[in-house]
Amino acid sequence: MSKRVVIGIDLGGTNIKVGLFDTELKLLGRKAAATDAASGPEHVIERIADTTREILAARKLDMRNVRAAGIGAPGPSNIKEGIIAFAPNMPGFENVPIKKMLAERLKVPVVFENDANAACWGEYVAGVGKGVSDMVLLTLGTGIGGGVVSNSRLLHGFDDAAAELGHTIIYPGGRQCGCGQRGCVEAYASANSTAARATEALREGRSSSLNAVLESRGAITSRDIYEHVAAGDELAREIADGTARALAILCINLLHTTGPELIAFAGGMIGAGDLLLDGVQRFFDELIWSSKKERVRLVQATLGESAGMVGAAALAVDMG
Amino acid sequence: MSKRVVIGIDLGGTNIKVGLFDTELKLLGRKAAATDAASGPEHVIERIADTTREILAARKLDMRNVRAAGIGAPGPSNIKEGIIAFAPNMPGFENVPIKKMLAERLKVPVVFENDANAACWGEYVAGVGKGVSDMVLLTLGTGIGGGVVSNSRLLHGFDDAAAELGHTIIYPGGRQCGCGQRGCVEAYASANSTAARATEALREGRSSSLNAVLESRGAITSRDIYEHVAAGDELAREIADGTARALAILCINLLHTTGPELIAFAGGMIGAGDLLLDGVQRFFDELIWSSKKERVRLVQATLGESAGMVGAAALAVDMG
Numbered sequence: 001m002s003k004r005v006v007i008g009i010d011l012g013g014t015n016i017k018v019g020l021f022d023t024e025l026k027l028l029g030r031k032a033a034a035t036d037a038a039s040g041p042e043h044v045i046e047r048i049a050d051t052t053r054e055i056l057a058a059r060k061l062d063m064r065n066v067r068a069a070g071i072g073a074p075g076p077s078n079i080k081e082g083i084i085a086f087a088p089n090m091p092g093f094e095n096v097p098i099k100k101m102l103a104e105r106l107k108v109p110v111v112f113e114n115d116a117n118a119a120c121w122g123e124y125v126a127g128v129g130k131g132v133s134d135m136v137l138l139t140l141g142t143g144i145g146g147g148v149v150s151n152s153r154l155l156h157g158f159d160d161a162a163a164e165l166g167h168t169i170i171y172p173g174g175r176q177c178g179c180g181q182r183g184c185v186e187a188y189a190s191a192n193s194t195a196a197r198a199t200e201a202l203r204e205g206r207s208s209s210l211n212a213v214l215e216s217r218g219a220i221t222s223r224d225i226y227e228h229v230a231a232g233d234e235l236a237r238e239i240a241d242g243t244a245r246a247l248a249i250l251c252i253n254l255l256h257t258t259g260p261e262l263i264a265f266a267g268g269m270i271g272a273g274d275l276l277l278d279g280v281q282r283f284f285d286e287l288i289w290s291s292k293k294e295r296v297r298l299v300q301a302t303l304g305e306s307a308g309m310v311g312a313a314a315l316a317v318d319m320g
Numbered sequence: 321m322s323k324r325v326v327i328g329i330d331l332g333g334t335n336i337k338v339g340l341f342d343t344e345l346k347l348l349g350r351k352a353a354a355t356d357a358a359s360g361p362e363h364v365i366e367r368i369a370d371t372t373r374e375i376l377a378a379r380k381l382d383m384r385n386v387r388a389a390g391i392g393a394p395g396p397s398n399i400k401e402g403i404i405a406f407a408p409n410m411p412g413f414e415n416v417p418i419k420k421m422l423a424e425r426l427k428v429p430v431v432f433e434n435d436a437n438a439a440c441w442g443e444y445v446a447g448v449g450k451g452v453s454d455m456v457l458l459t460l461g462t463g464i465g466g467g468v469v470s471n472s473r474l475l476h477g478f479d480d481a482a483a484e485l486g487h488t489i490i491y492p493g494g495r496q497c498g499c500g501q502r503g504c505v506e507a508y509a510s511a512n513s514t515a516a517r518a519t520e521a522l523r524e525g526r527s528s529s530l531n532a533v534l535e536s537r538g539a540i541t542s543r544d545i546y547e548h549v550a551a552g553d554e555l556a557r558e559i560a561d562g563t564a565r566a567l568a569i570l571c572i573n574l575l576h577t578t579g580p581e582l583i584a585f586a587g588g589m590i591g592a593g594d595l596l597l598d599g600v601q602r603f604f605d606e607l608i609w610s611s612k613k614e615r616v617r618l619v620q621a622t623l624g625e626s627a628g629m630v631g632a633a634a635l636a637v638d639m640g
Contacts, residue, residue, distance in 0.1 A: 134478040148577070150475050150482070157470065157579015158454040159615060167609065168573040170492060172565070180609040181572070245492070252501070253488040257468070257577050259477015289487065289500040295479060 008313025013089025070312030072118025082112030120147020122311030244279030328633025333409025390632030392438025402432030440467025442631030564599030
C-alpha cells in the first residue's frame, strides 16, 4: 500500500483535533476528542492513536497508508526533540517526550511543533499567507500567542522561545502582565485584558451601557465590548481603541524587526471582525513612519480553528 | 593561478574600507580610502577597484586570484539585486546598481548586503557571535542600526526592511524620532538622542557638572555624559539610565520576537563600555519576566569597525 496520507494533530488543553490529509493538504477526514489531560500523557497518546485509526477506517485506510504525522502542542517545549516541558492547561504534562511516544505508538515518523507555530505554518502554507515568504500570525485569545515565518521558515530562536509576541513590552511600567513583566501587549490587548480594562473602568464609576451587563452577569467579555462599540457606547469604544492601539504598536515593531509582508489575526477576539481590524489599521497608519505606511497587510486569518491541524499536517508533508 | 582570496568592502558615507582575506577569513591586507560620494557612483566604484588592486599588489597578487567580493553599503536597498535605493549620507546615490557595476569593474562575482547586516554577519561568523545560531547586533551611533541572525541566517524580511531595530516603539506618544514616529528606541538611546536629552535637561535648568561643558563648547556629546557619570554627576547618571532602560526594553522585545542567544552592542557609544552595558543588564534583569532572566547574553561586539568588512568578506566566501 502506498503511503499517501499524513496526519495533522492539534493537541489542546480541552480537545485533540486530528485531521487526515493527502500530500497536497486536501482534508480527507477529521475528528475531535476530549483531551482529558488529567488522565496523563499515555492516555492522551492512546486517544490520538484511537482517533487516528477511526478516521483512517472511515476512509478504508489504515496506518500503513500514513507517511508521517505532525503534532502541534501547547507549552514551552523543546521543538527538535519534541518534548513538552510543561503545559499550563495540561496538568501532569512535564517533560513529556511526546514526539517519541507518538512515533512509537503510531509507527510513523512524527514532527513536533508548538501550537502557535503550527497554526502560523498552517496559515502560511494553506491559509491567508499562501504565496508570501514573510508573515506573522497573532492569536488573540485568553493570552496573545504568535508565530513568525521569515524567508519561508518558522522562527524558533535559541531555546525555542521566539515569537512570544504578546510579551513584548509597549508600555514600560504599565499594566501588570501574568508573565511577571509590566506593560506587555498581552496586558492590554488579549481578550481577557480587554475585558479587564473595561471592568476596571466600570468599577471606577464610568457610565456605559456595559454597566448593565456587569450587573446582570457579574462579568463582561471582550465580545460584550465589541457589541457595545457597535451599539455606540463611548466607554466600549475607548476600551476597544486601547486594544487596537496596542496591537498596532506591536505590528509596527514586528514590521521593524522581522519585516513581514502580512500580519494575520486569529483567535476568539477576531469574532469582532472589522471592528477590531479597522481599529488596528487606523492606529497603525497614524503611528507608523510616513515612508512605509503601505508596507504590511493586516488581515484576518482564514483557517480558523483548523490552522494548527493543517500546519501540523504540512510539517508532516515537509518531512518528505 | 588559484582563486584563493576574497575581498570585503565596507562602503560608508566618509570612508571605503577594503580588506583582503583568505577563504578562512584571515585578514591578509586592508586599506581605507575617502568615499568622496559627491563625485558619484562611477567614481566610488573606481576608488574601490583601485584600492583593491593596491592591496593585492602589496601581496603580489592580482584580480585573477580573487574568488569573489562582498560589499556592505548604507541606505535602503534591494539586497538581492544589489541596488542602493538611496543613502542619506551619500548624496547622488539613487537607485545605484552597485553590485552589477562592481562585478563588471572587478570581473568577479559580487555579493551585496546592507551595512548593518554585513556587520552583524561579521560578528556572527568571526566575532562575538562565533558558534551561536541566533544573535542580534545593535549599532549605537548617530542612529541605532541592527542586524538579526536567526537559525544561522540573516533576516531580511519582505522588501529587505527587517532589523530596523532602532525604530521599534517603546514609549508610544513619546519623543519625536527623525523617522516620523514617536517613542522609537532611537529617539532615546542613540548617541545623538542621549546627548539631546541631556541638553534639554540642562536648558530646563537642571544643575549638573555637564553645564560647564555645554557653556564652554556649546554642545555636549554622549561621551561627555558617560564621563560625567563616572565622575558621579547625578543628571548624567539619570540620562545614562534612560538610555540603558530603552535598550533593555528593546532587548526584552527582541528576546520575545526572534529569540537570540546573545545581543551584541557596537558603534561609537560602546566606548562607554561597562558603564553602558552594566546599565542595560540591570534594567533587563529588572524588567524581564522572572523565568527567563538568564536567557540572553548582552555583550560588546569584538570586531569594532572591521565588522562590516569581515562580514562582507564572509558573504563572499559563502558564495562558494
